[in-house]
Amino acid sequence: xxxxxxxxxxxxxxxxxxxxxxxxxxxxxxxxxxxxxxxxxxxxxxxxxxxxxxxxxxxxxxxxxxxxxxxxxxxxxxxxxxxxxxxxxxxxxxxxxxxxxxxxxxxxxxxxxxxxxxxxxxxxxxxxxxxxxxxxxxxxxxxxxxxxxxxxxxxxxxxxxxxxxxxxxxxxxxxxxxxxxxxxxxxxxxxxxxxxxxxxxxxxxxxxxxxxxxxxxxxxxxxxxxxxxxxxxxxxxxxxxxxxxxxxxxxxxxx
Amino acid sequence: xxxxxxxxxxxxxxxxxxxxxxxxxxxxxxxxxxxxxxxxxxxxxxxxxxxxxxxxxxxxxxxxxxxxxxxxxxxxxxxxxxxxxxxxxxxxxxxxxxxxxxxxxxxxxxxxxxxxxxxxxxxxxxxxxxxxxxxxxxxxxxxxxxxxxxxxxxxxxxxxxxxxxxxxxxxxxxxxxxxxxxxxxxxxxxxxxxxxxxxxxxxxxxxxxxxxxxxxxxxxxxxxxxxxxxxxxxxxxxxxxxxxxxxxxxxxxxxxxxxxxxxxxxxxxxxxxxxxxxxxxxxxxxxxxxxxxxxxxxxxxxxxxxxxxxxxxxxxxxxxxxxxxxxxxxxxxxxxxxxxxxxxxxxxxxxxxxxxxxxxxx
Numbered sequence: 001x002x003x004x005x006x007x008x009x010x011x012x013x014x015x016x017x018x019x020x021x022x023x024x025x026x027x028x029x030x031x032x033x034x035x036x037x038x039x040x041x042x043x044x045x046x047x048x049x050x051x052x053x054x055x056x057x058x059x060x061x062x063x064x065x066x067x068x069x070x071x072x073x074x075x076x077x078x079x080x081x082x083x084x085x086x087x088x089x090x091x092x093x094x095x096x097x098x099x100x101x102x103x104x105x106x107x108x109x110x111x112x113x114x115x116x117x118x119x120x121x122x123x124x125x126x127x128x129x130x131x132x133x134x135x136x137x138x139x140x141x142x143x144x145x146x147x148x149x150x151x152x153x154x155x156x157x158x159x160x161x162x163x164x165x166x167x168x169x170x171x172x173x174x175x176x177x178x179x180x181x182x183x184x185x186x187x188x189x190x191x192x193x194x195x196x197x198x199x200x201x202x203x204x205x206x207x208x209x210x211x212x213x214x215x216x217x218x219x220x221x222x223x224x225x226x227x228x229x230x231x232x233x234x235x236x237x238x239x240x241x242x243x244x245x246x247x248x249x250x251x252x253x254x255x
Numbered sequence: 256x257x258x259x260x261x262x263x264x265x266x267x268x269x270x271x272x273x274x275x276x277x278x279x280x281x282x283x284x285x286x287x288x289x290x291x292x293x294x295x296x297x298x299x300x301x302x303x304x305x306x307x308x309x310x311x312x313x314x315x316x317x318x319x320x321x322x323x324x325x326x327x328x329x330x331x332x333x334x335x336x337x338x339x340x341x342x343x344x345x346x347x348x349x350x351x352x353x354x355x356x357x358x359x360x361x362x363x364x365x366x367x368x369x370x371x372x373x374x375x376x377x378x379x380x381x382x383x384x385x386x387x388x389x390x391x392x393x394x395x396x397x398x399x400x401x402x403x404x405x406x407x408x409x410x411x412x413x414x415x416x417x418x419x420x421x422x423x424x425x426x427x428x429x430x431x432x433x434x435x436x437x438x439x440x441x442x443x444x445x446x447x448x449x450x451x452x453x454x455x456x457x458x459x460x461x462x463x464x465x466x467x468x469x470x471x472x473x474x475x476x477x478x479x480x481x482x483x484x485x486x487x488x489x490x491x492x493x494x495x496x497x498x499x500x501x502x503x504x505x506x507x508x509x510x511x512x513x514x515x516x517x518x519x520x521x522x523x524x525x526x527x528x529x530x531x532x533x534x535x536x537x538x539x540x541x542x543x544x545x546x547x548x549x550x551x552x553x554x555x556x557x558x559x560x561x562x563x564x565x566x567x568x569x570x571x572x573x574x575x576x577x578x579x580x581x582x583x584x585x586x587x588x589x590x591x592x593x594x595x596x597x598x599x600x601x602x603x604x605x606x607x608x609x610x611x612x613x614x615x616x617x
Contacts, residue, residue, distance in 0.1 A: 056457055076460050080259065084458035090450030092271055094278040099271065106267020107459040109259050146455075 007032040007067055007154060007185050008053060014061035015048050022048045024209035025062065035176065035186040037200030039193070044206040046189040047087055050156055054084050067153055083147030087158040093132040097123060097142060100131060101149065108150040121145040121175060137168030144175060154185040161195060166244055173199050264461040268469030272443070276477050282439055286481035290431040294489055297423040308381050310353045311335040311342040317359040322366055325388045326355065352377035421496050424489040425579035426552035428482055429572050432514045433546060435478045437539045440522025443470060445529055448617060463616065475515055482511040498586035506582050506589065514575040517599055520606030527613030546572040571602040
């Protein structure tokens with residue numbers, strides 16, 4: 001699990017689009033083996049930050065190292081050890097999943113057992129299905145399968161659960177925890193706080209291009225409570241989502 | 256760790272992209288179906304055997320004479336019989352080239368030929384034929400008569416038959432390559448950009464030029480398979496001439512590849528200019544339609560007015576069509592068509608310079 005070895009180092013990262021500052025001199029580290037969450041509302045700069053670390057976007061200033069390599073000097077070496085799931089990823093719509101995974105095994109220069117790969121995300125029944133025929137949750141799971149092909153050290157997941165129903169969301173959480181348990185560092189963005197609380201070892205909360213705070217979810221909650229904050233509504237022992245899951249089940253299902 | 260092979264990654268993209276194109280209806284339609292339809296149509300209407308004259312004999316004609324028999328059994332003449340008013344109307348419309356009336360006289364026969372100013376050439380031709388028939392019959396009737404001028408018939412030299420398909424097929428093939436190149440490439444790169452397929456590729460270690468090469472390779476293979484199919488069908492079903500057989504076929508394929516690469520450059524330009532999918536067809540049509548009409552796809556560009564011909568002659572498809580006809584029918588090799596190849600090369604440089612400037616990754 002968490003070894004306290006910094007696998008991603010971000011220092012004074014700065015990104016400007018014209019006059020608009022998307023990322024405003026942020027610094028943070030991600031430790032090897034953790035699930036690190038980047039939280040914040042839409043437009044806070046989460047995706048931009050992620051895409052700079054993934055070497056998909058140039059930065060305007062600051063430094064970023066991934067596993068000791070600078071994004072400026074060795075972008076292609078970095079790409080070999082990371083897996084990237086884009087917020088809206090595209091795949092050739094008319095190819096089936098087997099063909100798509102074979103494409104990505106070529107792109108990463110690795111030989112993989114395609115069925116095993118599909119099985120790891122619960123899509124073994126869909127081997128001959130086309131990408132466009134998958135449901136939202138299946139698409140996200142397939143997308144994660146493509147990020148794992150090169151056996152990466154770090155996996156980046158950009159809002160993987162947006163638009164999914166509660167079951168699909170929980171299935172994805174299990175999948176993501178499994179990836180972490182296999183020793184892969186996971187960096188995830190989300191704007192669902194319950195998700196971050198359940199899933200992330202540490203979270204950074206972004207707003208308007210800045211990181212407002214960074215800690216474990218527990219510590220952040222404790223910090224807030226220490227200021228004397230009380231929730232207006234009295235908590236019951238369960239919430240509506242618990243009711244929903246209890247009634248509709250937790251299994252992976254063909255949505 | 257094994258060294259990362261860009262080639263392997265590129266081939267993976269080529270393979271995926273090829274699979275994707277074979278499942279795309281529009282790619283198949285443009286590459287195969289359209290040219291095939293045109294070739295079928297022209298394949299069947301061709302070889303009707305040169306000129307055919309449409310002539311009517313009027314009701315009151317004498318039909319017992321030798322002249323009528325000669326006209327009736329002439330291969331080049333299609334003879335009709337109808338009421339007088341009907342045949343006059345047909346002549347006025349140009350459906351008939353001439354009306355003939357043969358009158359029996361005391362001393363022999365008198366032939367009257369009426370022609371129209373609508374089909375002047377065929378009218379003259381028919382009159383000439385009638386004159387020849389008459390003089391031959393006269394000669395036969397008076398074998399002892401000594402004529403001062405005589406023509407001695409010599410055996411006809413058998414030329415290589417230039418069939419309609421020999422003209423049409425290279426034109427259709429060129430057009431198929433043009434559409435595959437322009438539409439195919441433009442749509443594919445726009446789609447890859449819009450569906451973020453290309454962005455997902457960026458997140459893998461493949462370098463950008465290899466992404467383009469992989470996609471391009473798949474389109475070239477796809478286009479060439481289409482070309483081979485068209486050539487084979489034309490040859491076996493409609494007798495399309497490939498003078499040196501397999502050598503000609505291979506030269507044609509190489510020529511197709513060159514043409515396709517240049518036309519794909521136009522596709523890259525279009526995908527760079529087009530902001531979205533609906534902007535592709537107008538831009539792509541702007542490039543393909545004029546060439547479709549003006550590059551000698553269906554008929555020789557000598558049919559166009561003089562002021563238009565210089566423009567027709569510099570279009571890339573014209574050079575490709577000309578080169579393909581020279582190769583297939585005249586048996587020209589690459590050295591013989593260096594002018595066309597050179598012109599295509601210049602087009603290639605211009606188009607790719609533009610494409611590089613306009614190409615957008617995102």
